[in-house]
Amino acid sequence: MSVIHLSAGSEKPAPVEGKARLYSMKFCPYSQRVRLALGVKKVPHEIVNINLKSKPEWFLEINPSGKVPTFVDVDGKVIDDSLAIINYLDERYPEPPLYKAETKARDLELIEKYKAVTDLYSASVHKKIDKPFKEIFGQFLDYFKEYDEELGKRGTSLFGGNELSMLDIATWPWVEQSKLLTLIYEQPLEYDKKDFPHFIKWVDDIRLQQVIQDNYTPYRDVAKYVIPQLNGEEVDINSI
Structure with missing residues (x-):
């Protein structure tokens, strides 16, 4: 690379x-x-x-x-x-294969719905939303509730069962980078883990996958690129 x-x-x-x-x-x-x-x-x-x-x-x-x-x-x-x-x-x-025949239709539906998450994330990172952070993060939690419920219905650690699926791949990067918001807004991600038991387990289990580890993107490095720009400073990405 x-x-x-x-x-x-x-x-x-x-x-x-x-x-x-x-x-x-x-x-x-x-x-x-x-x-x-x-x-x-x-x-x-x-x-x-x-x-x-x-x-x-x-x-x-x-x-x-x-x-x-x-x-x-x-x-x-x-x-x-x-x-x-x-x-x-x-x-x-x-x-x-990244789809299973029995879950492909639902996977496609949840991937389509995830655009709301990625749009909200982008607007949040670039501070284009005039709302308190607690309210913004509450929107994320509302979206992720459906994904938690879906994992519960499937009874599997990953959306694809024991292997990564298209839905796992399509959703993970924004979850991995979510702590970036704590540095931008200088507030913690406050929520009750008991409300998202399946999603929390998914996060723990997906991190064990070798390809996830090989492509890890440290959120603190992302912050070094994003936060100075929010303050009107130029950043050389090759220095991070």
Whole structure:
């Protein structure tokens, strides 16, 4: 993986034969979704990180929207949008499957509903919500109640049973980064764990998965990137 985030004026890295390429950003939860799927599928790939504050000209030729994640398969096929990419990967590289036939419809429904969580998270991180933090966090808890209940109905440690599924991958990055909010708002995440017994166990069990550990994103590092920008300061992502 390219540790350095490439910027405007940089040269486009030469392709590696036999490997797909993921254009990513190390703190982006959407990119983390794709890194997790690639890890589960064991797809040969390389990662090229992009400086989203100063995007390389050659990257804009690949994806004019300038968004990450952007996935380029070995045949040159270009796909953006994290959900589109991980669903493509599940079809293109079918083993191990990320959906089970008996739960796929419900998984798709819960993934669609999760957009409310990711939108709220983004607005919270960038302080675009004029509400007390307790009220904001209460909204997150309201959303996660349904996911806790779903785990209870399935009676499994992960949404996919004993293996990571599409629903696990699609939801985890924002849960992993949730403590970032405690640093931004300087308040704790206060809730009664007894209200979310299945979800709490899911968090504990998903952290045991090797691919989750391999793609861990420390929330304190994310804070070093996000908080100074909230204060109007420029941040060199390559220094974190």
